[in-house]
Structures are given as structure tokens and as C-alpha cells.
Amino acid sequence: MQDIVVERGGRPVIDGLSFTVSAGEALTVKGPNGAGKTTLMRAIAGFIAPTTGSISLNVADSGNADDPTVAERAHVIGHLNGVKATLTVEENLAFARAFLATDRRSIGSGHTGAKRADAPRSTLTDPVYIALDRLGLGALAAIPAGLLSAGQKRRLCLARLLVTYRPLWLLDEPTVSLDIASTKLVADLIDEHVANGGLAMIVTHVPLGLSSTRELVIGQPIETPQVAP
């Protein structure tokens, strides 16, 4: 991440920010409301093009134009859950799995759980059910997602992280509306992902209790972003 400047409405929100996150590291992004945390996440995901500077994911690429982009190597969890109310819990997650599935080998390091989407299905080995069980939604698999509570919808959204492997996790306030036990679970998932050589960037206002994390504080003062070791 080199010297990026991101503008929103002609006003620089992020001005000259540089930092590096290495494999096996979790970076917690903090800052007051409006500091540009979400903007930063969206810029990394490629939704907003930075005005200057570059964002790159340093993996062994073939150098072809065919290489996956940062967005294709990332799970992006934003403020909204991306859960369809009329689909069942299981259908929602099965769609995310089928849609995000990648058949490219060079997706990144730590290639662990990614199986092919057309592997034989049974509730015991199906990654969709494994992910649902992990997030405590196994018993709710067959009900329409619109009937879930806010916290359950958030957990369904987070279950996406487990159904396909992507090295970079960009989580924007992942624990909104989650209870204490679920918040702990999210921290465990991030810890596991990072321990397997993944990368995670988490915007959060509450301490997650991650086993190891660096902190990036942005905004106030905007000129000198501090990266605490």
C-alpha cells in the first residue's frame, strides 16, 4: 500500500497513507467516525479507485493480465449483509460459495479449505453446512433468511468467509449486532485465518481480543497516521 490518496466528493478522505500488512497478520483499523475507515476498505477492495498511489497484493503472480485482482482474492464484508430475505439460509450461503468459487490455482498462499463447488454433497462434508454449524446456524438452514434476527443475519453473512478460501479478509465492523459469544467466535475465526497464513484487515470500534494484532489509527491528525507495532 503506497502513498494512497482517496477522494470522496472532491475532498481527500485518505491522504498519503502507506502501510504494509504481511501474511499471517491481522490489522485492526481504528479511528473516529468519518475518518475514512470504510473508504480505505473499499479502496483496497477496488470499489473506489485511489486518486494516486497503488494498492497491491504481493503474491506469486504469473504476470499475465489473467491474474486475479485484489478483489478476487478478498472476502469483503461491508456494513450490509448481502443476505436475500426470500432465500433460505442454506441457499444464501450456497450461492455465495458457488459464486465466489475460483478455479484458479494461483489464488494465494495457505490454500486449505477450497474444494470444488461440484463435490458430492452431504450435510457432514458439505462446506456450506460446516460453515453454518460453526456459526451456530445449522438448525436454521431451511428457513428463509428474512426471518432471522439482525445478529443471525450478520453471522450468515460472516459464514461466507468459510465457504471459499480467500487469502485477504476485509471486514468492516464485522461484529455489529453480534452478541458476546459470537464476537468471540469472529475473533477465533480471524485468528485461525491469520494462523493459516491469511491476511485480515478489520475495522472495528470494539476490542475483539485477537491473539495478535497491529493497530492502524487513521484520522485525527490525518497527516500522520500511526502504525503501532
Place this chain on the structure above:
Amino acid sequence: MMGPLVAIIGRDIKLAIRDGAGLGTALGFYMLVVTMLPLGLGPDMKLLSRIAPGMLWIALLLAALLSMSRLFEADQDDGSIELLATGTLPLEVIVAAKAFAHWVTTALPLAVATPVLGLLLNLDLQANGPLLLTMLAGTPAISFLGAIGAALTLKARRGGLLIALLVLPLYIPTLIFGISAISAVLLDTGAFAPSILILSAISLISIVLAPIAAAAALRAQLG
């Protein structure tokens, strides 16, 4: 590439069927407009018969437009668009898949309902087959060109009417050649084949070019 493509088409069709509101509104609108025409114009069977193909085409265009505004808006509202943007499919292909699903779940049922509504307008029975054929050939252009309007008005409040203003002019060629194909059958001028070929060409061009335009509009609004 096929897996995600099938997944998104399947999801959109499933959502449209479960939800039902889009197709229900479009079909209801189509039927009501066609039902009101004889009431407004009086029981002049000859007149109705003459204007039937044009009226059916115009009513179908407007009915299909009704559900167009939800094409991307639903995904924008619930955050699904971020999920879609991080897939391995290019945005152009996603747009094409969604427009195709819209065609299957909205434009196609409207076209299939046309012969029934034609009875209300005293449409010449021998025109039914060709009319259905022109609608099958022409409706893909409606869904795909409509996607441009839906993408451009994604973040506009009350985008529905704006879509109509943006997209209806683009539907004019489809309308002209759709009507000219039917007229050729009714007046027996033998110009049916050229008209329906041009109609198909318009649809094919829309299928290729509209997703590129719509994806560019979506990208600009993703930030």
C-alpha cells in the same frame, strides 16, 4: 466461469419466482392497459383489430419497464452488490446474467401472454403466431437495454420514471421493426423476414453492447 454464471442466473430466477411481485405487477399492468383500450376507444372492431399489434407492443414495453428499476437496486439495498463485485466474473457478465434472468422471468411471460390479450383487441388470429415470434425476437433487447437504465439510475431516488425517460427512446427501433413485421403479415406484403431479421439483430447487438455500458455505469457508482 460456468459455475458462478449458473449460480447467479439461478439465484435471480429463484428470487423472481419467490418474490413474485415483479412479474405479478408487470403482468397485471399489461392486462389492465390492454383491457382498458377497448373501453376507451369504443367497440369499433375494425379499429381495434388494426391498432392491436401496436398497442400490444407498447403495453408490453411499458409493463417490462415497470420491473426494470429493481434489477440492480435490490442488490444495492441489501449489500449483495459487494458480494457480486468480489466474484471472479467480470461485471459485464454479471449484468448480462441478471438481464437474462429478467428476460426469462418477466419479458418472456409477458410475450407468452400476448395471444390471450390479443383476443380482447380483436387481433386477427393468423397474426398471433408472427406476433409471438416478433416478441420473442424483440424482448431480449428490452431486458438488456433496460439494464443500462437500471444501472444509470441505481443511486437515484425514484429512479423508476427516470429509467423510462432514458430507455424508452432506445426501444424505438425494436418497436418499429416489431410492428413492421406484423403489418407485413396482416397486409401480406412479404416483408416479414427482413423485419424480423433486423429485430433479431437489434436484440443481438443489445445483448453484446448493453452489458458493457451498464457495467461501466455500475462501476462508477460502486464507490
